[in-house]
Amino acid sequence: MSLSTLTKDWEPMSYGFLDASAKREIRRKMLKAVAVPGCQMPYASREVPMARGWGTGGLQVSLTLINPKTTVKVIDQGADDSVNAASIRRFLSRVSGAPTTLDTLDADLIQSRHRIPEEKLREDQVLVLQVPNPEPLRPVQPNMSIARQMHADADYGRMWLQLYEQIVRSGRVMQGASYPSMVNGRHVMTPSPIPRWDVPKLHMAKHLTILSAGREKRIHAVPPYTRVEPLVFDDVPYKVEEHGDLTCFRSGAKGFFMNEIPQDDGSSTYEISDSEYGVKTIKQAEGTETAFGESWYQDGEMS
Amino acid sequence: MTIAIEAPRLVKAAPLLTAQNVSKNYGDVQAVRNVSAEVFPGEVLGIVGESGSGKSTFLRMLNLEETPDAGTYTLDLPEVDGNLFELDRFARRMLCAKRIGIVYQNPHLGLLMKHSSSGNVAERLLVAGERRFSVLREKAQEALEASEFPIERLDAPPIELSGGMQQRVQLAKAIALEPALLLLDEPTTGLDVSVQALVLDTLKRLQQERKITMVIVSHDLGVIRTLADRVMVMRRGEVVEAGLADQIFQDPQHAYTQQLVHAKL
Numbered sequence: 001m002s003l004s005t006l007t008k009d010w011e012p013m014s015y016g017f018l019d020a021s022a023k024r025e026i027r028r029k030m031l032k033a034v035a036v037p038g039c040q041m042p043y044a045s046r047e048v049p050m051a052r053g054w055g056t057g058g059l060q061v062s063l064t065l066i067n068p069k070t071t072v073k074v075i076d077q078g079a080d081d082s083v084n085a086a087s088i089r090r091f092l093s094r095v096s097g098a099p100t101t102l103d104t105l106d107a108d109l110i111q112s113r114h115r116i117p118e119e120k121l122r123e124d125q126v127l128v129l130q131v132p133n134p135e136p137l138r139p140v141q142p143n144m145s146i147a148r149q150m151h152a153d154a155d156y157g158r159m160w161l162q163l164y165e166q167i168v169r170s171g172r173v174m175q176g177a178s179y180p181s182m183v184n185g186r187h188v189m190t191p192s193p194i195p196r197w198d199v200p201k202l203h204m205a206k207h208l209t210i211l212s213a214g215r216e217k218r219i220h221a222v223p224p225y226t227r228v229e230p231l232v233f234d235d236v237p238y239k240v241e242e243h244g245d246l247t248c249f250r251s252g253a254k255g256f257f258m259n260e261i262p263q264d265d266g267s268s269t270y271e272i273s274d275s276e277y278g279v280k281t282i283k284q285a286e287g288t289e290t291a292f293g294e295s296w297y298q299d300g301e302m303s
Numbered sequence: 304m305t306i307a308i309e310a311p312r313l314v315k316a317a318p319l320l321t322a323q324n325v326s327k328n329y330g331d332v333q334a335v336r337n338v339s340a341e342v343f344p345g346e347v348l349g350i351v352g353e354s355g356s357g358k359s360t361f362l363r364m365l366n367l368e369e370t371p372d373a374g375t376y377t378l379d380l381p382e383v384d385g386n387l388f389e390l391d392r393f394a395r396r397m398l399c400a401k402r403i404g405i406v407y408q409n410p411h412l413g414l415l416m417k418h419s420s421s422g423n424v425a426e427r428l429l430v431a432g433e434r435r436f437s438v439l440r441e442k443a444q445e446a447l448e449a450s451e452f453p454i455e456r457l458d459a460p461p462i463e464l465s466g467g468m469q470q471r472v473q474l475a476k477a478i479a480l481e482p483a484l485l486l487l488d489e490p491t492t493g494l495d496v497s498v499q500a501l502v503l504d505t506l507k508r509l510q511q512e513r514k515i516t517m518v519i520v521s522h523d524l525g526v527i528r529t530l531a532d533r534v535m536v537m538r539r540g541e542v543v544e545a546g547l548a549d550q551i552f553q554d555p556q557h558a559y560t561q562q563l564v565h566a567k568l
Contacts, residue, residue: 153393157429161415164429165422167436168458233436 016063017095022046026064026219030210033221038183039151040134045217055088055113056214058130062088062111065126065210066096073100073107078115078257078273085113102276105293114177116198118256118274119293121207123224129192131213134220136180136190156188159231167236176241182229189220191228197240197257201296202228244300248272251281255300317379319344319516320365320484325374327360334360335371336540342484344379345514349531349548351524351563357540358520359408362488364388365518366405367395378402380483400430404477408489410469413476416462420447420472423461427479446475451505467498471505478509487519491526503529524563528552536560 014020022044029043048056048063055076066072072092076085080102088111093100101107104117111128121127137147140158150156159180166174177193181202191199192211202209202222209222222228232238247254249261249269256277258270272278277295284290296302318341327335335357342348350358363369365376367387375386383390383398390398399405407413414423424443425433433439448454450471461469470490477485490506491499507530510517521527527534527548534551536544536559544557555561 149392153396155396155430157426160429160434161418161422161426164425164436164439165418168419168422233439234434236436 013095015096016066017048017091018046018060018063022060023064026060029219030061030064030221033210033219034208034223036187037223037226038181038187038189038220040189040218040220042217043219045214048214049091050088052215053132054084055111055130057212057216057219058111058113058128058214059088059091060214061128061210061212061219062092062109063095065109065128066092066098068097070096070098070108071101071106072098073102073104073110074112075110075115075117075275076113078117078259079275081275102279104276105291114193114195115257115273116194116201116296118272118277118295118297120201120296121205123206125207127207127209129194129209129211131190131192131211131218132215133178134190134211134213134216134218136178136188151187154186156182156231159188160233163231163233163236167233173232173236173239180231182227182231183222184226185229187220188231189222191222195241195257196230196238197243197297199228199230200238200240200302204228240302243270244297246270248278248281251278252285253278253281255297256295316344318342319346319379320377320518321379322361322365322376323374325361325364325371325376327357327364327369327371333540335364338374338537338540338542340535340542340545342516342518344516346533347510347517347519347531349527349534350518350520350537351522351527351534352537353522353563355539356537358537359488361537362405362486362518362520365484366403366486367399378483396430400427401480402483403486404480404482404484405486406470406473406477406488406490408492410461410466410473413473414461414469417460419458419460420452420464420475421457423472424476424479427476431480442479443475446479447472449478449509450475451501465498467494467502470494470502474502474505474509478513478515481513481515483516485515485517487517487521489521489523490519491523492521499526506530524552536563 026043029041033041046060048059050056074085074089076082089100104119109126113130135147137150140162141147163173177195178190179196179199180188181191181199183189191202204225206224208224212219230238243258244255246258248271250271253272257273259273260268260270262268280290320342323339325335325338338361352358364371370388376388380402421443424446425439428439428442452471452475461472491502519530531548534548535542538559544560552564555564
């Protein structure tokens with residue numbers, strides 16, 4: 001036996017970049033967040049080699065969950081090929097040795113900014129959402145210590161007042177992304193800035209969703225098979241974006257959430273926001289055998 | 304000195320509000336000292352006194368915004384029992400939201416100035432659990448109409464309204480859930496005389512039509528004389544004289560009350 005057999009070679013950083021104590025803390029906070037769905041858990045958000053506001057919260061959760069066998073997918077506004085998504089994907093792979101994928105079906109861990117993939121996630125998949133502002137009460141109560149009391153008392157009347165004001169002023173609910181939603185009938189959360197289209201995907205979903213805000217140092221979670229109900233008036237139903245009839249000009253996919261591309265003549269064309277779903281649709285049209293998962297929406301209607 | 308207000312003999316009902324030996328200190332300052340009061344259903348109690356006499360502090364305690372250092376406070380309502388000062392924060396909030404209405408001297412304390420007027424009224428209904436937009440709208444309109452608020456300005460934010468209009472929105476918000484107790488803290492202070500008269504007329508009409516139990520605080524004896532059945536005079540945190548309104552105004556006993564009444568008249 002020699003000293004070299006008892007020790008490891010010096011490494012420039014811990015596995016998965018974060019040190020063990022940071023991961024332990026984040027794991028504990030994730031467990032707490034799962035135990036009390038929708039309730040924000042404070043954590044000591046660490047420095048990572050990325051600016052605050054670019055997904056540091058999501059990155060820390062991903063780094064905590066990752067292992068060499070985890071297949072990772074990273075998307076930004078639905079796209080796998082944006083600079084931010086590509087950078088985070090490459091970083092995760094470099095510090096963990098984990099394989100990466102663009103296909104939702106192959107992924108174990110999906111880190112996303114602002115979208116939930118169009119294919120249904122399974123029980124063995126984890127979705128990590130990057131959250132800029134985790135506090136749904138901030139627009140109605142800037143004092144955060146009062147906001148926390150309001151959460152404790154389930155005092156959410158002012159959230160409905162916000163919706164009331166929107167209907168009075170604009171004739172409809174104007175809240176586009178970050179639609180406030182009641183989780184498990186108790187806590188109102190902001191489901192990160194996902195569009196209204198994606199909020200019903202969280203309701204009784206099979207997968208675990210962890211939402212993490214690095215700058216604001218808060219983690220909250222939606223465990224599998226948990227109720228997530230957007231706040232609505234009893235007589236004003238919840239509506240998603242009217243994208244059901246739109247067709248992607250690249251892939252021909254129809255009935256999914258689209259990105260609008262303004263044209264020089266003032267008109268608009270649309271492309272599917274979930275870029276990999278669009279790629280799969282094109283491959284299928286070209287005759288390549290392609291596996292599609294079951295989608296949340298069928299012909300623009302939640303299935 | 305402690306003076307409990309005796310109820311008129313003809314009233315046989317149990318008091319709606321009973322406060323006993325309520326005291327509140329802010330550091331070395333005794334804001335309220337051993338104040339007791341009873342208010343019967345449908346009755347209006349006026350509290351008068353100079354600035355700093357403790358009348359608004361006492362009112363805030365009745366609204367459960369302040370916790371006293373000593374004393375008890377009960378309301379004869381089926382949903383509450385015992386000393387209300389001992390309720391936890393959540394129970395206090397729910398009780399105030401559903402059964403106690405308040406109009407503040409400063410509308411900024413009672414209103415969300417940038418939300419619509421109807422939204423301000425709707426907020427009270429929302430806290431009480433109403434979740435139908437059409438009902439919120441209808442009830443907000445009813446309450447604002449009852450407060451003689453011009454209905455064409457239903458959705459104007461209070462910040463764009465005059466002081467008198469803002470007080471009407473506060474009043475509508477306070478009465479929207481038909482409260483058991485309405486507290487008014489200097490509701491006409493800062494308004495010009497003609498608007499003051501209109502607000503007082505509205506309050507008087509509402510009180511007569513709905514038989515709302517009210518506690519009104521004012522340093523203006525004219526306001527108290529117009530509305531109150533009984534009057535409590537406070538000075539330096541203590542009650543110096545209490546009795547029927549006519550008795551207080553026509554035959555004041557305490558030197559301070561005499562000074563107040565004669566200064567006014």
